[in-house]
Amino acid sequence: MWPKLKPRSWQWRGILISAPSVAALVIGVHTAGLFQLLEWMALDSFFRWRPLEAPDPRIVVVTIDEADITYAGQWPIPDAVLAQLLENLNSYRPRAIGMDLYRDLPVPPGHDRLVEVLEAMPNLIGVEKVAGDRVGPPAILAEQGQVGLADLVLDADGKVRRGLLSVKPDDGETKLGLATRVSLMYLEAEGIALELADPEKMHLKLGKALFVPFAENDGSYVRADAGGYQILLNYRGPQTNFTTVSMTDILEKRADPEILRDRLVLIGATGQSLNDLFFTPYTNSLWGVPKRMPGVVIHANLASQILAGALDGRPFLQVWNDPAEWLWTLAWSFVGASGGWGFLQSNCFKNNLFFRGVVLGGGILVGCAIAVGSSYFAFLHSWWIPTVPPVLALSGSAIAIAGYHSRTLQRQSDRRLAKFLEAMPIAVAVLDRDGKPYYANQTAQALLGKGAIGHVTIEQLSEFYNYYRAGTDTLYPWNELPIVRALYGESIAAEDIEIRTDDRVTPISAMGMPIFDEDNQVAYALVTFQDITERRQAEAEREQFTKELFDLNQNLEKALDAELELTDAYGRFVPHQFLYFLGYESITDVKLGEAVQKEMSILFTDIRNFTTLSESMNPEDNFKFINAFLSRMEPAIAENNGFIDKYIGDAIMALFSGSADESVRAAISMLQRLQEYNLTRGRPGRPKIQIGIGINTGSLMLGTVGGSNRMDGTVIGDAVNLAARIESLTKDYGVALLISNQTFVALDNPSEYHVRLIDRVRVKGKSQLVTVYEVFDADAPDIKQGKLETKTIFEQALLLYNLGSYLEAAHLFQNCLNVNHQDNVARIYLKRCHCAESQSSVS
Numbered sequence: 017m018w019p020k021l022k023p024r025s026w027q028w029r030g031i032l033i034s035a036p037s038v039a040a041l042v043i044g045v046h047t048a049g050l051f052q053l054l055e056w057m058a059l060d061s062f063f064r065w066r067p068l069e070a071p072d073p074r075i076v077v078v079t080i081d082e083a084d085i086t087y088a089g090q091w092p093i094p095d096a097v098l099a100q101l102l103e104n105l106n107s108y109r110p111r112a113i114g115m116d117l118y119r120d121l122p123v124p125p126g127h128d129r130l131v132e133v134l135e136a137m138p139n140l141i142g143v144e145k146v147a148g149d150r151v152g153p154p155a156i157l158a159e160q161g162q163v164g165l166a167d168l169v170l171d172a173d174g175k176v177r178r179g180l181l182s183v184k185p186d187d188g189e190t191k192l193g194l195a196t197r198v199s200l201m202y203l204e205a206e207g208i209a210l211e212l213a214d215p216e217k218m219h220l221k222l223g224k225a226l227f228v229p230f231a232e233n234d235g236s237y238v239r240a241d242a243g244g245y246q247i248l249l250n251y252r253g254p255q256t257n258f259t260t261v262s263m264t265d266i267l268e269k270r271a272d273p274e275i276l277r278d279r280l281v282l283i284g285a286t287g288q289s290l291n292d293l294f295f296t297p298y299t300n301s302l303w304g305v306p307k308r309m310p311g312v313v314i315h316a317n318l319a320s321q322i323l324a325g326a327l328d329g330r331p332f333l334q335v336w337n338d339p340a341e342w343l344w345t346l347a348w349s350f351v352g353a354s355g356g357w358g359f360l361q362s363n364c365f366k367n368n369l370f371f372r373g374v375v376l377g378g379g380i381l382v383g384c385a386i387a388v389g390s391s392y393f394a395f396l397h398s399w400w401i402p403t404v405p406p407v408l409a410l411s412g413s414a415i416a417i418a419g420y421h422s423r424t425l426q427r428q429s430d431r432r433l434a435k436f437l438e439a440m441p442i443a444v445a446v447l448d449r450d451g452k453p454y455y456a457n458q459t460a461q462a463l464l465g466k467g468a469i470g471h472v473t474i475e476q477l478s479e480f481y482n483y484y485r486a487g488t489d490t491l492y493p494w495n496e497l498p499i500v501r502a503l504y505g506e507s508i509a510a511e512d513i514e515i516r517t518d519d520r521v522t523p524i525s526a527m528g529m530p531i532f533d534e535d536n537q538v539a540y541a542l543v544t545f546q547d548i549t550e551r552r553q554a555e556a557e558r559e560q561f562t563k564e565l566f567d568l569n570q571n572l573e574k575a576l577d578a579e580l581e582l583t584d585a586y587g588r589f590v591p592h593q594f595l596y597f598l599g600y601e602s603i604t605d606v607k608l609g610e611a612v613q614k615e616m617s618i619l620f621t622d623i624r625n626f627t628t629l630s631e632s633m634n635p636e637d638n639f640k641f642i643n644a645f646l647s648r649m650e651p652a653i654a655e656n657n658g659f660i661d662k663y664i665g666d667a668i669m670a671l672f673s674g675s676a677d678e679s680v681r682a683a684i685s686m687l688q689r690l691q692e693y694n695l696t697r698g699r700p701g702r703p704k705i706q707i708g709i710g711i712n713t714g715s716l717m718l719g720t721v722g723g724s725n726r727m728d729g730t731v732i733g734d735a736v737n738l739a740a741r742i743e744s745l746t747k748d749y750g751v752a753l754l755i756s757n758q759t760f761v762a763l764d765n766p767s768e769y770h771v772r773l774i775d776r777v778r779v780k781g782k783s784q785l786v787t788v789y790e791v792f793d794a795d796a797p798d799i800k801q802g803k804l805e806t807k808t809i810f811e812q813a814l815l816l817y818n819l820g821s822y823l824e825a826a827h828l829f830q831n832c833l834n835v836n837h838q839d840n841v842a843r844i845y846l847k848r849c850h851c852a853e854s855q856s857s858v859s
Contacts, residue, residue, distance in 0.1 A: 030420040031353040038413040039349035042405045043342050047238070051404045053173060055236030058388070058403040060175070060297035062395040068253045072320040074202070074327075076279045077260045077312055078105065080117075081287035084263040091290065092117070096126025097267070099133040101283070104266050106137055108276035112201040113140045114194050114319075116166060116284035116292075116312040120144075120152040131156050138162070141197045146185055164194035168294060168314060169246060175295040176249065176309075178230055179318040183244035194282075195318035199326075202280045208326055218245070225325030225332070235335045235400045248333040250398065252320045254298045255286065255313045280319060284312020306823075331398035345405040348387055352410035355379060356417040376418065383410045447474070447499055447541040454540065463522065463547065464515060474500050486512040486523055495611050498528025502541035504611075504717060504732075505530050511548065523548050535783060611719025617672040617679035617711060617759060618736050619658070620743035621649070621686065624706040626666040632701070642666055645705070648693050652685035661731060671731065676713045676762035680769060680791060683709045683753050687794030710743030712736075712756040734782075741779035742788060749774060750840030752794060757787035769793055770800065772807055773814060774841055790841065802836025810842060822849040822856070 045051065078101075080093070088097045098119070105113065119130075119142060134140065134156045143166035144153035153163040169178040184190045192200070200210060203223065213221040220227040230246035232239055252258075263283075265271045285292045293308035300306055324330035336344070359376060387406040394401045443460035447453060451474035456464070464481050472480045475494050483492040492513055494500055501508045507529045515522045526545035533539040623629070623645065630638050642665070649668060653660060658672040658679065672679040686709065694704040714735025721730050735758075742754050754774065760766060770793050776785045792803050803810075813828035826849035832842040 030417055030424070031350065031357055034416040034420060035349040035353040035413045036346065038353075038416050039342075039346040039409050042349070042409045042412065043345055046236075046341075046345070046402070046405045049238030051408075052236050052238055054404045055402065056171065056173060056175070056177065058391070059177070059236070059395075059400060060300060062392055063251055063297035064300070065392065066396060068257055071257055071259055072252060072324065073259070074280055074323050075258060075316055075320055076110075076276055076281045077255070077258050077286075077316050078263060078266060078281060078283040079255075079260050079286040079310075079312075080263045080284065080290070082289060085287065085290075087264045087267070092123045093263075094126055095123050095130035098123075099126055099130040101263055101266055102130075102133050102137060102140065104269055105276070105281065105283075106139075107269075108271065108273050110276050110279050110281040111139065111205055112198040112280045113137070114164065114198040114280070114282045114315065115140060115142050116194060116282060116315055118143065118145070118151045118166070119154045135160070139201065141194060141201070143194050144191075146183060146191065162197075163191075164197035165191055166194055166311065166315075168311060169241075170294070171240075173295070175297065175299065176314055177297065178246045179249045179321065181227070181245040181247060193315075193318070195315045195322065198280055198282070199319045199322040202323060203326055206327065222322070223326030224329040225322070228332075233338070235333075236402065236404075247321075248335075248400065249314075249317060250321050250331075250333045251297065251317045252324075253317075254296075254307075254309060258313065258316050258320075280323070282312050282316050282319070284310060284315070286310040286312065300821075333398055333400050335400050336402075341402050341405070344402060345409045348383075348406035349409035349413040352380070352383060352413035353417045355383060356414035357421065360418060360421040376414070380411050380414050383414070443545050445499065445543050445545075447503060449503070449537070449539055451500070451503055451541075460545075463524070463545070474503070482516045484514045484516055486514045497543075498526045499541050499543035500528075502528035502530045502543065503538055505532075505538055513545075525551075611717050613715060614673060614718050615713075615715055616718075616731075616735070617676045617713040617762070618716070618731070618739035619653075619668070619670040619672065619679050619683060619709060619711050620740050621668045621670075621683075621707050621709045622743055623666040624708060624747065629703065629705070645693070648689050649686050652689055653682050656682035656685065658682050671718075675764055676711075676759045677764050677768075679711050679713075679759070680755065680763065683711060684769075684791065684794045687752055691794070707752065708743055708746030709753045710739050710741070710746060711754070711759050712739035712742055713759040713762045714738070738779065738782065738786065741782070742786075745777065745779070745788060749790070749844060751790045751792070753791045754788045755791055757789070760787075760789050770804065772803065772810060799836065799838050802839060806832040806835050806839065806842070810839075813842075813845065817845060817849060820852075822853040825849050826853070 085091045085093070088094065093101075098117070102113070102115070134142070134154055138160075140157070141162050141164045142154045142157040144158075144163055145151040145166050147167045151166075152158070157163050165180065165183065167180055167183070168176050169180050171177055179195065180193045181196045182190055182192045203209070206223075208223040211221040213219040213226060218229050227245075227247060230240075230242050230248060232242040234240075235248070259275055261271045261275070292311045294311060294314060296309045296314065299308055321330070321332070325332060356376065356379070359379060360372075384407045387410055388403055391401050391403040391406070443463045444455075444457045445453070445460045445464075446455040453472065474497075477483065477497060477500070478491040478494050483497065484490065485492050496510070497513075498508050498510050507527075509525070509527045511523075511525045513524050513526055515524060524545045525548045526543055528541060528543045530538045531540040531542055629641075633641060645666070646663060646668065650660060653668075653670045656672070656678040657674050658670045661669045661671050663669075670679075670682070672682070687707070690705070690707060696702075698704045712735050714733070716731045716733035716735045718731045738756060742756055746752065746754050751774070755771075760771065763769070769791050771789050771791050774788050774790050776787045778784075779786055792800055795803065809828050810832050813825045813832065816822075816825035816828065826846055829842045829846040829849060832839050833846065836842070
């Protein structure tokens with residue numbers, strides 16, 4: 017059977033590799049808890065999407081809102097009014113009453129009367145708070161054992177998704193929650209009592225309901241606080257889904273006796289001004305202002321869950337164990353990989369890549385919708401199963417298989433290209449993007465004297481293939497080889513290379529060319545070369561004549577003197593550090609094309625509005641101003657072990673080869689020196705100036721460029737371009753100093769600086785998002801203090817903005833501006849929030 021299955025398994029190897037790999041990655045991230053917030057958001061959506069159940073006829077909520085406070089005359093309501101409320105309510109003969117009001121202290125007048133009423137009501141349960149700042153229960157109810165807990169369990173995002181049935185404080189006495197106490201009192205009349213179904217697992221039985229305690233990793237939770245006896249809340253609905261009666265109606269005896277008799281009644285504050293409000297799955301709303309749920313309504317939901325489970329068999333929310341969740345994620349990963357592979361192997365839109373991509377993307381969206389729908393269907397049947405991992409596994413495996421398919425097509429194309437190159441009469445060799453020998457046709461192998469492509473690095477190319485500089489016994493510098501230069505995006509030719517074998521020396525002419533991919537990145541470096549022995553022999557006599565003429569005219573003493581003078585002067589134009597990195601002591605030794613790769617921090621700074629400023633000065637004053645500014649900035653760079661690569665008009669480009677901290681400290685010093693310089697300005701004709709500084713850390717190429725008559729030192733690389741882009745972003749955000757994520761993570765001790773996250777942006781020339789941070793150590797004291805005071809609020813607002821909660825984010829950004837009206841970044845985000853919310857309203 018295996019010989020038959022082997023070809024098929026090989027054909028589907030992409031699926032067999034991609035699907036488990038993506039699933040393992042998603043499961044790992046899920047296990048780390050990174051999807052916890054998204055899973056909570058999905059669960060909240062399921063609650064809101066689920067059709068509302070009928071109100072529980074066994075539960076009535078007595079509400080206390082602003083109108084009731086006006087009727088009572090004060091808050092907290094006086095003991096006399098509360099006594100009258102309880103006395104009137106008890107006259108309706110409810111079965112159990114839960115008072116979700118703290119009453120540990122008297123509220124005159126009428127305290128003695130309230131004590132008499134509480135003492136005479138055995139069906140009343142008061143509350144206390146044991147978590148955090150403790151609040152005691154009414155003394156008389158504590159003596160009679162008629163107290164429940166008002167504490168609620170909040171998730172990390174501040175929402176209530178779990179119900180607290182009981183806790184066991186340090187004193188060892190188990191205390192029941194308010195909803196638990198009143199529910200057990202109600203069920204006692206039905207002859208239903210709590211039983212211990214499984215002592216080892218702490219499973220409890222109450223009528224038709226089986227209680228399973230919440231564990232720290234249940235559902236999407238990861239290492240949650242599972243203290244006490246908690247269960248997942250299976251909400252019945254918001255306040256509108258419960259029968260309510262106002263406190264005023266009870267006091268004036270206007271309530272219908274039929275809706276209160278033999279009921280479980282909960283009394284609590286529901287007014288917005290009373291602040292007994294909590295975030296729940298029903299908080300978010302697409303069509304209105306999000307509303308928080310009163311605490312008494314949350315207790316009502318928990319009580320309804322207990323009663324409906326015990327009497328009606330209404331199911332509790334259930335979760336899968338970890339292996340089941342992993343299998344669920346793996347299955348969707350195979351769905352995405354198999355579906356994507358089947359479509360890509362078909363002939364649909366084979367000649368139209370755009371529509372092919374659109375259809376594939378649409379298929380992924382449909383698959384994700386089915387995955388979400390499956391989780392929602394399970395939720396309707398009281399199962400909370402993962403939503404985010406299946407979606408990511410499906411889409412990730414589909415994308416991965418698309419990449420695998422693309423690479424398969426690329427390999428087929430490479431084989432066709434190899435056949436074409438073999439037919440060429442000249443030698444052709446190719447390096448991949450990592451500098452490894454990738455291909456050489458038969459002509460190249462014959463000329464190189466190697467029967468096969470060697471496994472060498474680009475630094476070993478000259479030694480392995482015996483490349484020598486023509487006419488010398490020196491190996492040709494690997495970084496000057498045309499094929500190596502092509503790796504860095506250059507097209508260059510060279511005719512001073514010799515290939516030496518045991519029996520001959522072959523001069524060659526070589527041409528290196530880069531091959532770019534669709535992202536304009538070098539994918540391969542290609543070199544063509546041919547034997548130029550005959551042409552070299554014809555040029556030998558001319559070269560000999562040139563050498564003799566040079567020897568006759570050379571004056572060694574003058575050359576030495578000139579070199580000494582040049583050594584003293586070049587340092588002001590070409591930094592000594594530049595030559596050091598190239599491995600030279602004298603500028604006379606530097607050759608065109610010398611280059612070295614280094615890990616550095618790049619600093620760009622520029623004067624704001626310099627064009628407008630310069631228009632008010634004549635050319636002489638312009639030069640004096642620029643030199644005055646640059647001479648103050650240069651020491652800040654030198655003192656922090658950096659060096660200036662070049663001046664670009666009013667701008668500076670500086671490099672730091674040490675730690676990233678040196679570049680940040682230099683930038684802070686520059687801004688502080690600018691503040692001192694501005695003290696001499698600020699009068700007509702000498703306006704104060706502002707600068708923007710951008711810093712990035714990464715790999716770059718440092719070397720020489722130019723021609724035979726003019727040569728200059730420079731640095732190139734994506735890291736350099738990104739630093740320049742970040743400097744330009746300082747104008748957009750109105751800040752003085754921005755650093756990239758690469759610089760931030762390279763800092764030895766980021767807490768040494770005052771840093772806050774600003775944005776993830778797509779800068780010009782980069783396809784991937786770039787994270788930028790503001791360093792505000794050099795801000796004016798009042799602005800700096802304002803940013804420090806609002807740092808936590810700002811970060812919360814930024815998180816809400818990125819999650820799409822624009823109204824809540826706008827509120828927090830406004831708070832930042834109230835504290836620090838000069839916070840330009842907060843003002844920009846506030847405007848973005850308003851625009852985003854306006855667009856959402858229009859759509």
